[in-house]
Amino acid sequence: MKRIMFVTLTVVALGMVYSSCSRKVTRIDPSEQIDISGRWNNTDSRLAAEELTDQILGERWVNDHQKNKNGERPVVIVGFITNKSHEHIDAETFMKDIEQSFVRSQKVRLVQGGKKREELRAERADQQSNATQSSMKKFGMEQGADYILQGSINSIVDSHKRQKVVYYQINLELTNMETNEIVWIGDKKIAKYVKN
C-alpha cells in the first residue's frame, strides 16, 4: 500500500514539474487585442497606424499640392521620429504601415532616405564600373522630395500604488521642403488605465 502511494505521489509530482516547465506557443491574429503588461504593444502600434493613415491621406494638403503643381502627386521623404516617451518604442512598426498606404493608394509618392538611400547610392556607384552601359543607372537623377514627414512620441504617466494611467501622444508633421511651411499635422492619442 505504501509503495503504491509512493509511486502515485512521485508520478503526480513529476507531472506537475513537467507541466510547470513546459512552454506553450500559439499563433494569434495580429489584430487581436491582448494587453499583458500595460506597456506599448502591437495593438497601440496598429491603432496609431490606422488613425494616422486615415488622417494623412484624407486631408486637403494632397489636393492643394496637386492644384499648385499641375496635378503632380506630392513626393514625401520620411525623416526622424523622436521617441520622447518613458518606454522604448520603435516607430518603424507604424511608420511602415503609413508608407505602405502611400504606395498602395497612389496618392503620394515616396522616396528613400537615410541608410537605405546610402546603400542605393553605393550600388549605383558600383554599377558605374561593373554594369553594362545600357543597364548602368546615372547619378543625379534622384527624385527630390516636396515634403518631409517627421514625428514624435510623447507620454505622460500618472501612477499611485497599484493604479496607473499612461497616456501616449504620437504626432506627425508634414513640412514643405522649400518653404518650411507645415502643411499637415496629425496625432493619435492613446490612454490606458492599468490596475496591478
Place this chain on the structure above:
Amino acid sequence: MKKIILISALFFSVALVSYSQDLAPDQNPNYAESRAKYMQMADSLTAYQSTTIQDTYKAIDYLADKAEAREERKAFRNQLRMERAKRNYSYYYGRGYYNQRWQSPYYYNRYRPYNNHYYRDYGPVIPWLIPGIWR
C-alpha cells in the same frame, strides 16, 4: 577713357544680370552661406532618416520603483556577502575581537594530527613535491 567706362559698365551689367538670374523671385541673396554650411553636414544629418531616435525618460511609477529598489537591495546584499567571503569575514559579526580565528574550535587542531606544535604539518602536499619520492 570713355571706352574703359563703357567696358566696365558692360561687365558690371552682365555680372548683375547673371547674378539676378541665379536668384529666384524674392529669394534671399545670402542663401549661399546657409547652403555652404548645410552642404557639409548633409550626410551626417540625414544618415538616420526613417529611424526612431530614442530620447526616453524615467517615469515616476510606484510599483516599478519599488521593484527596482528591491533588486538594488538584493544586489547590494549579494555583493556584501561576496566581499565578506572573499576577505574571510564572519557573515554576521565581521572580524571583531570576539570573532578571532583562535576562538574557532578548529584553530588548535590545525596542525594535524597529534603534533607538538613545534613543527608545522604540511599534510600530504610536501612529500609529493620531493622529486625522489617518485622513484
